[in-house]
Amino acid sequence: MSKDLPPETSTHAAPIEVPGNPDLSGGAVAHKGWRNPEVLLIFMAAAMPLSFSTWMALLNNFSVEMADFTGREIGILQSLREIPGFMAFTAIFVLIILREQTFALISLLVLGIGVAISGYFPTVVGLYCTTVLMSIGFHYFETMQQALSLQWVKKDRTAMVMGRQLSAKSLSSLVMFGIVWAMLELLDVEYRYVYLFGGALTIIAALFAWIAFPKFADAHPQTKKLILRKRYWLYYALTFMSGARRQIFTVFAGFLMVEKFGYDAATITLLFLLNHAINMVMAPKIGKLIGKWGERKALTFEYIGLFIVFVSYAFVESDKLAGALYVIDHLFFAMAIAIKTYFQKIADPADISSTAGVSFTINHIAAVFIPVAFGLLWLISPSAVFLAGAAMALVSLVLALNVPDDPEPGNEVVMGYKSDQPMLRPAE
Numbered sequence: 001m002s003k004d005l006p007p008e009t010s011t012h013a014a015p016i017e018v019p020g021n022p023d024l025s026g027g028a029v030a031h032k033g034w035r036n037p038e039v040l041l042i043f044m045a046a047a048m049p050l051s052f053s054t055w056m057a058l059l060n061n062f063s064v065e066m067a068d069f070t071g072r073e074i075g076i077l078q079s080l081r082e083i084p085g086f087m088a089f090t091a092i093f094v095l096i097i098l099r100e101q102t103f104a105l106i107s108l109l110v111l112g113i114g115v116a117i118s119g120y121f122p123t124v125v126g127l128y129c130t131t132v133l134m135s136i137g138f139h140y141f142e143t144m145q146q147a148l149s150l151q152w153v154k155k156d157r158t159a160m161v162m163g164r165q166l167s168a169k170s171l172s173s174l175v176m177f178g179i180v181w182a183m184l185e186l187l188d189v190e191y192r193y194v195y196l197f198g199g200a201l202t203i204i205a206a207l208f209a210w211i212a213f214p215k216f217a218d219a220h221p222q223t224k225k226l227i228l229r230k231r232y233w234l235y236y237a238l239t240f241m242s243g244a245r246r247q248i249f250t251v252f253a254g255f256l257m258v259e260k261f262g263y264d265a266a267t268i269t270l271l272f273l274l275n276h277a278i279n280m281v282m283a284p285k286i287g288k289l290i291g292k293w294g295e296r297k298a299l300t301f302e303y304i305g306l307f308i309v310f311v312s313y314a315f316v317e318s319d320k321l322a323g324a325l326y327v328i329d330h331l332f333f334a335m336a337i338a339i340k341t342y343f344q345k346i347a348d349p350a351d352i353s354s355t356a357g358v359s360f361t362i363n364h365i366a367a368v369f370i371p372v373a374f375g376l377l378w379l380i381s382p383s384a385v386f387l388a389g390a391a392m393a394l395v396s397l398v399l400a401l402n403v404p405d406d407p408e409p410g411n412e413v414v415m416g417y418k419s420d421q422p423m424l425r426p427a428e
Contacts, residue, residue, distance in 0.1 A: 042164060058191060058195065061258065063127060076375070087139075092354050099215065105206050105209055107136075108202060110137030113137070113199060122191075143356050143357050146359075150343070155344055163288065166334050169279075170275075226354060226357075232347070233416065241396040242339060248386065252382070290338045300401065304393075313325055342403060346412045
């Protein structure tokens, strides 16, 4: 693993050329017509939730009703789910053989397969195994989606484009949660067939994207080894804290709804529907807002809001207020775009793919042990779990205040280590 060493260029053979050459001056890949990189990114973003939203909507109720899960088992399952995220740095070794676009589509296929078979293994061990398979596809896909977005999109458009991708994810999730609700409540479909349906949709979408879209050229040759650069330290710290806080929402906020307030699968699905309906409208606006405010102000707003939400979770006694907090909590996820655009502004363009894998690993370090440790804490005091989340939000707020108003190479932080000289960059 290198530290602040000159990047190595890719050893891939030249990709298939399509009309429109990479715009090397702007760091983007431009093509005419609908078969272009930005459309592919949005399509893949929409394809992922077809299966993942199905898995999320069913998990808590399926695990409790079919496999007799308690807080301990759900904590173990969520820790196992995060292990592939922790291993995301290995993506750089796969990229020695596969291109990012190919790897992203293969990962979508694996995600779809993992979800499709989940309902056929309604045991503790069975759920653990299908969860790991699904998670391998999900985390490698997310790693490649981030890397391709930061490579293919110009810096002044990245926040907006990522907002559109979140909107596409929310629209897809909205449709799937509606279908899941109808299958459970109106048609009384068994869990296994709901899982199978959602997984199959992602598989079909991945195969379509493979056939319909050309292989796009990369805007910048990518480093093909693991790197950790000292000047990225604040990005790494923000990413680590983001992963730690995310577990509070992903694992325990939803579990609170089921265990404390008695939400059934259909009600949880309706809550997810509301989340994504709001996010579908708000995510592009939040992306534009980040572009206008800058990363420092956006992250500061996010972490103050999350602190209030987590403290409220700790003491909430109303099922309706708990549901409202869940919706607000989910909306703040869109603000995390600011961490990615901050990195894009300070990064050597050749570092993006390698750092995408490394950052996902950093993001999941806490995710490997927090679900298990906090699952045990949950048995003693659920409130303590959310107060710990509030403390994490405060640490993140301190880090966010160290983001400069105009981040760039040579101006990575307000205080602390930064590179001695700005890197030479092509004019934009």
